[in-house]
Every structure is written in C-alpha cells, then in structure tokens.
Amino acid sequence: MSQSKPTGATASIEAIAKAALTKEADALYQMAAELPADFAGAVSGIIGATGRVVVSGVGKSGHIGRKIAATLASTGTPAYFVHGSEASHGDLGMVTADDICILISNSGETTELRDITLYTRRFNIPLIAISSNPESVLMQAADYKLCLAKAPEVCAIGKAPTTSTTLTLALGDALAVAVMEQRGFDADQFQVFHPGGKLGSQMSRVSDLMHGVDQLPMVAPNDPMSEVLLAMTSGGFGVAFVVADGLLQGVITDGDLRRNMDHLLDKSAADIANSDPTRIAPDMLAAKALAIVNERKITALPVVDDAGAPVGILHVHDLLRAGVA
Template sequence: MVSNPLNSPLSSYNEDLDKRLAQLGAAVIETEASAVAALRTRINGNFAAACKYMLACTARIVVLGMGKSGHIGGKIAATLASTGTPAFFVHPGEASHGDLGMITEKDVVLALSNSGETEEICTILPLIKRLGVPLIALTGQPQSTLGKAADVHIDISVEKEACPLGLAPTASSTATLAMGDALAIALLEARGFTAEDFARSHPGGRLGRRLLLRISDIMHRGEAIPAVTEDVLLSNALLEMTRKGLGMTAVVDVQNQVVGIFTDGDLRRALDRGIDVHATPIAAIMTTHCKTLGPELLAAEALQMMQRHRINALLVVDHEQHLIGALNMHDLLRAGVL
C-alpha cells in the first residue's frame, strides 16, 4: 500500500510541503504547455487534408477512441457537433459488437490512439476500410498500424508525459484535445459558421437566449400592456400602473400612437413637487420622446438600451409608432437574458 504523506501525522502543515506541491503542479502545466506548443509545426498539409475530408463529408464525423482517448474523443465529437460539423462518438469496443453499424459509407472516421496500436480500434480497421470511408488518425506513432492504415495521419506525439512515471496519459491527451479543437475551429471558419448558428445549437444556454430571443417573444401584449390616453388624470394612470404591475404606463393618443410614458420614477418626482394626483392630467407630467423599439429586435438589444439610458422599462411599437407591447427589466431577467 502506498502511503500518502499528506495524511501522515509527520506531515503537518509546513511551508516546504506547500512549495513542493506548487512546484509539482507548475511542472505539469509546463510539460503540457510545451506539448501543445510543439503541435504548431504539425499544422501542415496533413492537417489541411483532414479538414478537406471533413468539409466534404455529407453525413457525420464518427470519432473513435479507447480509455483516456475515448474521453477526449467524446469531447472532440461534441465540439465538432456544436460548431457546425455533425459528429458523434462510437466506443471501439462496442463497435465490434454491433455498433459498427452506426458508421455509414458517407461518414468520415476520426480515430484517436496515442500508440496507434489500440487493439479495439485495430480490430475494426479492416471493416472501416471495407466501407471505403475516409479514415483520419491522430496518433503519436506515424508508423503504427493505425497510422499506416489512415488516409490522413496527424502527429500528436509528445516528448514526455506530465506523469513522473511516464504512464498516465497527461500531456498526450492534452495534445490530442488541442488538435481536435484546432480541427473543429478550422472547420467552423471554413464553413462560415456564425454566432447565431452557434446559438441555434445551444438554445438552452445564456448565449443562445441572448442571440435568439427577440422582444416579440417576451413582451406583454394586448390587455397586459399598461396604457392610458393623454387626457386622463394622474390618479387614473396610477390605477393602470397598479393593475398591470410593470412599474410604468404608456400614454397614447386616440390612434394608439405613443406620445409618452409615465414611470415610478416620474411619480416620485411628481410627489416631491407636491402634484395633486386627482387634479393633474397625465399629459402635464409624462415623459415625452420616450425610448421605444420594434418587436423584431433581439431581447439583448433591449437590455443594452435599458443599461445605456438607465431605464427599467421600454415600450414596443410598430413602424407607425402604434403601441403593440411593453417590457421591463424583470421580463429580461425571467427570460435569462440578464
């Protein structure tokens, strides 16, 4: 049984131990950073050829990998899929027991193996070649079984692992992940993949909501819009504000065109001036030339406008300034835009 010096009664807290642990951690980071930096010279014709195969693929990129390479492969497949290149991960061990049927002749296979001799992958190589699908290999051994069988080989070899025993995949798995990211982002750029495309594949995330959600999706409509005509008294406007609960009311003319807005802030200022709420017409104290916006704009743009002008509510109008909606900061918060 290997003893743990951190749990030993003789290893109570001391500065030497802290320093040693920090040195060990720094050494790992330095080793892995060097391994990734060395990949720069491997972005060559083989890298471009791999990208071309994947760009020409009319189906999916099928990623294979065992062990730690399998974990990295799952992440690479997910990154490809979320950046415009349809992809999924297949476990090589399961592939030889039926899952190989998931690979079609229109796919491209991306196989990961540091040694290039992973038994489970080598077992299914003849079947992959029989399908005639392009095979791209990421290995640390170009002359390995997998490296020689591949249509394109990308070298992800490392000088040494960060593990002091030289056994645990550390620098090699980091290098593989970095090369997978390089492939995914190169394809993203080549496809002209946009931020809005990214948002469509992440509709549940905050980025998706910020890039896809429009004002028309969250604004209050119809009877839920607080609105009064410009001839009513302030007391009537306050009742409307209370009923609708948005902290403001629109003020409109007989054609339902916006002529102003009255907010909680306007009310506080009016009370400071001693305004008689039962005798003062709303038109006398409303804010004219108020900020409005159209329903087709992004909800994130409404947030930017509120922050820029330090306001908490906005009126939504059509092209002729007719009132069609309203929203406040709480609506943006509930929608996850804020």
C-alpha cells in the same frame, strides 16, 4: 491499507502543479505553431460529408473522443462516438458510406482500432487520424493525418496520458470551431441545440420572453395623469407607454411620477413622459437586454419594431423567471 501522504511542503506541491500546467500550455503553443498540414483538408472533409462524424478511440483517447463528438454535435455537425472494441462486435453497422471517421490513438498502433480502420478502407469512408506517431499504422492508413506536437507527457514517469490528451482535446476543439465558422453556425442555431439550463436561457431572444402588445399599458400624449395612473396600476409593470399614431413617443415610470409630484394631476402624459426612453428590438439576445437593465438601473424596457411601434414590454422579472439573470 494506509494511504501515502504528501511529503513536500504546500509550496512544493504548488510548484509541481504550476510546472505541469506551464508545460501543457507550452505544448499547445507549439501545436498552434505547428498546425498539421492536413488540418484544412480535414475541416473540408467534415463539411463535405453528407452523413455524420464518427469518432472512435479506447482508453483515455476514448474519453477525449466522446468530448470531441459532443462538441461537434452541439455546434451543428451531427456526430457520435463509437468505442473501438464495440465496433468490432457489431457497432461497425452504425458507420455508413456517407460518414467520415475520426480515429484517435496516441501511439497509432491501438489494436482495438484495427477493425474500424480496415472498415473505412474497405468502403472508402474518409478517415481522419489523430496520433503522435506519424509513421504508425493508423496514420499511414488515414486520408487526413493530424499529428500531435512532439511534447513529453507531464507526469512524473512520462507515460500517463496527460499532455497528449490535452493536445488531442484542443485539436478537437479547433476542428469544431473551424467547421462551425465555415458553416456560418450562428447564435440562433446554437440556442436550438442548447435549450436547457442557464446557457440556453441566455441565448433566448427578447421576443421569447416579452409580454405582447395586448398587455401594454398605453396612453395618448394628451391623456390626463389620472388616466395614466390607472393604466400604470392596471398594467402591473410600473410604467405607461405614451403612443401617438402607432409610434412610441415616450415612457412614464414611477420615478417620473416622483419627480413631478407638484400638481401632478393637473398635467398630461406628454408633460411627464421621458421622450427618449431606452428601446430594444424583439430579436435582441435576452442576455444583452439584461446588461442594459443592469447598466441603466431600470426595471422594464419597451420593445419596438423597426418603425418604432411598440410590440411588447420586457420586465426584469421576466429575465429572472427565465433564468437569464
């Protein structure tokens, strides 16, 4: 069976794509301007639920529902997806009286959602409905009605779920963002839920990656450079920390050695050290530390506490090994 080939020129194909994207973007702007009246109530309902958020839908709405549930779960709100048809065959047992449900149906008349809708009404489980039809059975049954903006589907026949699914996905994102901000969900909590991959690495703190105080190449201000060189070599970081009274007084790097080659061994650590080195805190995000390394073109950073005492050292290789760079 032969496949049909594009009949228009490339410019014509690109025009179709641009028109589709523009129409969907316009629909999003329209929805932002016409935010459903029940949106704030739905957010409060999610926050007030002592159980989980149960998201359900079928077809394209089901695919979007899975993403909404995943986004909620990854931003601090326990959530999972239940397929509308499977709910009628035993999965209703997964929904408890402590939960809150989000049911998605563009028409609001999806037969497969009938049983889970009735279940929420029977057991007084709060129901958030997302639909384009405010007069539908689903919307009339809901506690919180999130009606999509009146915007046509962008497909050629105006039937395939396109604009409507984009609006539903964006509305789900808006719910998740509003809930996480109301909960005060922060970067530390986000890292707990995203430990893997590059994102998880970038959410790590300096304290997670640094070498501890027992590995620091430390010297005193009056130490001769012969001892400083030994400390720099044995430490393996290419630097030495100049410490007095437990506080960081300066840092000596390979660059400092090259700039002071004349009579180097006749000098002391204090003569060579940079007395105002870049310092970072142990609770700084690793991604921020990487930005400092790149901006200032340095390979190692002293990590100090609030009093200025050295507590560790972070090398660019530590960032590379952790996948932050």
